Amino acid sequence: MHACGHDIHMSAFVGTARRLVEMRGQWRGTLVMIGQPAEERGGGAKEMLADGLYERFPKPDYNLALHDAASAPAGTVGYTPGYALANVDSVDIIVHGIGGHGAYPHTTKDPVVLAAQIIVDLQTLVSREVSPLDPAVVTVGSIHGGTKHNIISDQVLLQLTVRSYTDEVRKTLLDGIKRIAENQGRVAGLPEDLLPEVTVRTDEFTPATYNDPELVGRVTSAMREAGVATTIVEVPPVMGGEDFSEYGRTEDKIPGFIFWIGAVDPVLYQETMAAGGTLPSLHSPFFAPAPELTIKTGVKAMTIAALELFAKPE
Ligand SMILES: [Zn+2]
Numbered sequence: 001m002h003a004c005g006h007d008i009h010m011s012a013f014v015g016t017a018r019r020l021v022e023m024r025g026q027w028r029g030t031l032v033m034i035g036q037p038a039e040e041r042g043g044g045a046k047e048m049l050a051d052g053l054y055e056r057f058p059k060p061d062y063n064l065a066l067h068d069a070a071s072a073p074a075g076t077v078g079y080t081p082g083y084a085l086a087n088v089d090s091v092d093i094i095v096h097g098i099g100g101h102g103a104y105p106h107t108t109k110d111p112v113v114l115a116a117q118i119i120v121d122l123q124t125l126v127s128r129e130v131s132p133l134d135p136a137v138v139t140v141g142s143i144h145g146g147t148k149h150n151i152i153s154d155q156v157l158l159q160l161t162v163r164s165y166t167d168e169v170r171k172t173l174l175d176g177i178k179r180i181a182e183n184q185g186r187v188a189g190l191p192e193d194l195l196p197e198v199t200v201r202t203d204e205f206t207p208a209t210y211n212d213p214e215l216v217g218r219v220t221s222a223m224r225e226a227g228v229a230t231t232i233v234e235v236p237p238v239m240g241g242e243d244f245s246e247y248g249r250t251e252d253k254i255p256g257f258i259f260w261i262g263a264v265d266p267v268l269y270q271e272t273m274a275a276g277g278t279l280p281s282l283h284s285p286f287f288a289p290a291p292e293l294t295i296k297t298g299v300k301a302m303t304i305a306a307l308e309l310f311a312k313p314e
């Protein structure tokens with residue numbers, strides 16, 4: 001599968017490097033290209049910074065990135081000034097139980113039933129505890145427990161992704177998950193030492209991505225002027241996460257901008273929209289970017305963005 005389209009990203013990366021080298025006479029300055037790993041884990045940028053990215057290599061004045069969009073046709077660019085992508089937290093819940101025979105449930109504490117109750121209760125965090133005007137997501141993406149039809153297990157593991165923009169909403173969600181999980185354990189009659197264990201994976205936290213509005217204005221005007229895409233439009237923020245945010249969160253507060261490049265075959269896009277259908281999202285096994293136009297647009301847009309920020313030759 002193409003997942004997030006990282007094949008598109010790397011091709012556009014190489015293409016941009018080639019273009020900028022070819023155009024070496026038209027700009028002055030230092031270009032640093034970051035081949036960052038592990039975007040999906042959200043850990044690569046943090047690790048590169050911890051490893052001295054800004055000390056061992058020239059420290060940039062601006063940071064730029066692009067990401068493909070599974071909801072826009074190839075040949076287009078989308079941008080969001082201000083907050084563009086969400087806070088992303090990964091949370092593990094170990095639901096303990098007291099195992100036994102499936103035919104004698106009264107002698108057990110069934111963690112499968114308890115996990116099911118926790119999952120249903122978690123739905124009330126977004127629907128009842130967060131303001132309808134504040135974006136928030138709690139998704140249980142993974143549930144594992146049990147081994148056999150007739151065995152009541154002693155453990156279920158849940159893995160959650162939790163998304164927000166503000167620190168306050170983030171805290172409401174994370175505190176609420178712990179409160180619901182632990183107290184549902186009490187409701188089930190578990191002893192205190194067997195209550196569900198909630199772990200927020202701070203090593204996998206990705207902070208919300210902020211696009212510097214002034215930089216966005218400058219770069220998108222240059223893109224429009226150069227005609228890099230058929231459409232260059234402002235798009236709403238999304239609840240996806242992107243550890244590109246980390247590059248702007250050091251004490252240097254370097255302004256950054258990540259923009260979207262449409263990746264869907266334009267004909268498929270038109271047909272799907274006309275039929276009122278839905279396009280497969282990023283990470284869907286059915287997402288297949290239209291390679292040539294997407295990559296070309298990415299290379300053109302990123303090259304123009306970089307040229308705009310570099311000084312001109314004397
Ligand atoms: Zn992804």
Ligand SMILES: [Zn+2]
Pocket residue numbers: 004039067
């Ligand atoms: Zn991605």
